[in-house]
Amino acid sequence: MTRPGEPGYAASAREARAHETDSSVVPDATNRRRPWTLRRRLLVIVAGLLVAVSAVIGIATVLVFHTSSVERLDMSLRATASRATEAAPPGFPSDPRATVVEFLQVPGQPVGTLGVLVAGDTVSAAYISETGELLEPGGAAIAALASVPPDGEPHTIAAGPLGEYRALSVESHPQVRTVLALPLADVNTQTAQLAWTVAIVAAVGLVLALGVGWLVVSRALAPLGRVTATAKAVSELPLDRGDVDLTERVAEADEVTEVGRLGTAFNRMLGHVASALTAREHSEQKVRRFVADASHELRTPLASIRGYAELTRMHGRDLPPDVIHAIGRIESESVRMTELVEDLLLLARLDEGRELASQPVDLGRIVGEAVGDAQAAGPDHDWEVRMPDAAPHVMGDEPRLRQVVSNLLANARIHTPEGTEVVATLDRDGDEVVLSVEDNGPGIPQQLAESLFERFARGDSSRSRLAGSTGLGLAIVRAVVEAHHGTVGVVSEPGSTRFTVRLPAAPAGAEAEPAR
Incomplete structure (x- = not known):
């Protein structure tokens, strides 16, 4: 048994801490995406609908505006072509360049009008600049205009650096074709301005609608x-x-x-739950009162039975051996029943919420003494204690804490076979003192581990029920630990069972009273 101050003692404590830390870490293998709230879902749906409706309305508005603008431009183009055709001299032009100039100098021709005259293999072109001058376009514009078919319908062409045009080709002579074109720059500019205006108005409307929607949804979900x-x-x-x-x-x-009906139903459910809890509490109070009263009343007759048995055995020299044996059994069973009654009384007091004493307790001294007592009671087990040189202190009731340690050690002694190694470890973990009792016995069945700390819980053949077990030891452990604002748990598998108790550590400077 390793004791404080002996070589390898700190290493044993570190190994115990590492073993407990490793067993308590559960990797988070799931990385689920956080679900959206109902408010966010409603706002996203409303926003999506508004964006879809705004996009449809905006696109339709822009397309209609652009189409109507192009139609008006085509009407102007036809009028321009009509005026130019009326001003053209009859027959084959002797001077194509002069004829194109005459086309473009007809009053009313808009700025940017572009004209091309194709007479046989001769192509002449000119356009009206922003200053009103007649300039010759580049080769790309001339080639694009010359390729317009003479079908009397307007066509959109790319006139090189001059931009997009609507062009109309008219055949004024079997070998003469006149092509006139009006720029689409103004139409495209107005369409782009309308598109930006619709987009800005839609964005502002969307923001306002989301703000109002947030208020409405919040009020509805309140x-x-x-x-x-x-x-x-x-x-x-x-x-x-x-x-x-x-x-x-x-x-x-x-x-x-709908939400109001949910609240009403929830209130009715709470009313039923409150009634059920009240009835349950009244029933439990009756049971606790009965157990406390019965246990208290049983103490006197049990003490009398035990006393008379001892008295008879002391003065029973002339009694037959079998009678003396029977009296001894009466005495031992009365002792066992007295312990059971005392345990029931303790649980009844803890159930009633009676406060325990609160003073600094040297838990290391309690563990050392309890392990010594357990070694005397179970010499066929291998007992070991591990704790740091400066054992931590806790605030609590020393007799009750001593009972916790003794019950845990007795549980390991009673429910494990001979030769089992039992290790009691005491350590400090932040603001808590950690006590663990571990054995390498057969382990606890999974179905029993869930009810292990309940009253009168007993194990099966894998953890033998030897004499002296009342089924209340671990229930007392949990009740006392929780009364000290601590926690108790168990981890078990074949070949390893570890009970862990966590208690709040005593504040710095608190010293326990020396043992008497």
């Missing part, structure tokens, strides 16, 4: 938020024990809206 707040408040109540005053209700719940 009763649902009250239901959630009430459910959260109820979930934080200690409904598993004690007299619970379940007064939480959803405020302003009505049956007009």
Whole structure:
């Protein structure tokens, strides 16, 4: 048995801490995406619908405007071609360049008008600049205009650096073709301005609609938020024990809206739960009162039985051996029943919420003494204690804490076979003191581990029920630990069972009273 100050003692404590840390770490293998709230879903749906409707309306508006603008431009183009055709001299032109100039000098021709005269193999072109001058376009513009078919219908062409044009080709003579074109720059500019205007108005409208929608959705979901707040408040109540005053209700719940009906139903459910909890608490109080009263009343007759048995055995020299043996059995069973009654009384007091003493306790001294007692009671087991040189202190009731350690060691002794190694480890973990009792016995069945700390819980053949087990030891451990605001748990598998108790550490400077 390794004791404080001996070589290898700190290493043993570190190994125990590492083993406990490794067993308590559970990797988070799932990385799920956080789901959206109902408010966010509604706002996203509304925003999507608004964007879709705005896009359809905007695109339709721009397309209609652009189409109508191009149609008006085509009407102007036909009028321009008509005026130019009327001003053209009859017959084959002797001077194509002069004829094109005459076309473009007809009054009313807009700026940017471009004209081409194709007479046989001769191509002459000119356009009206922004200053009103007649200039000759580049070769790309001339080639694009010359390729317009003479079908009397306007066509959109790319006139090189001059941009896009609507061109109309008219055959004024079997070998003479006149092509006139008006620029699409103004139409494209106006269409782009309209598109930007629609986009800006739609964006502003979307922002305003989302703001108003957020207010409306928040107001509509406010009763649902009250239901959630009430459910959260109820979930934080200690409904598993004690007299619970379940007064939480959803405020302003009505049956007009769907959420209001949910709140009303939730209130009715809370009423039923409160009634059930009250009935359960009254029943448990009766049971606890009966157990406490019965245990208290049984102490006197048990003491009398034990006393008379001892007295008879002391003065029973003339009694037959079998009678003396029977009296001894009566005495031992009365002792065992007295322990059971004392355990029931302790659990009844803890159930009633009686406060325990709170003073600095040297838990290291308790563990060392308890392991020594366990070694004397179970010499066929291999006992070991591991703790740091400066054993941590806790605030609590020393007799009850001693009972916790003794019950854990007795549980390992009673329910494991001979030769089992039992290790008691005491260490400090932040603001907590950690006590663990580990054995390499057969382990605890999974179906029993879930009810191990319940009263009168017993194991099967894998953890033998030897004499002396009342089934209340671990229930007392949990009740005492929770009364000290601590926790207790167990991890078991074949070949390893570890009980872990965590208790709040005593504040710095608190010293326990020396042992008497």
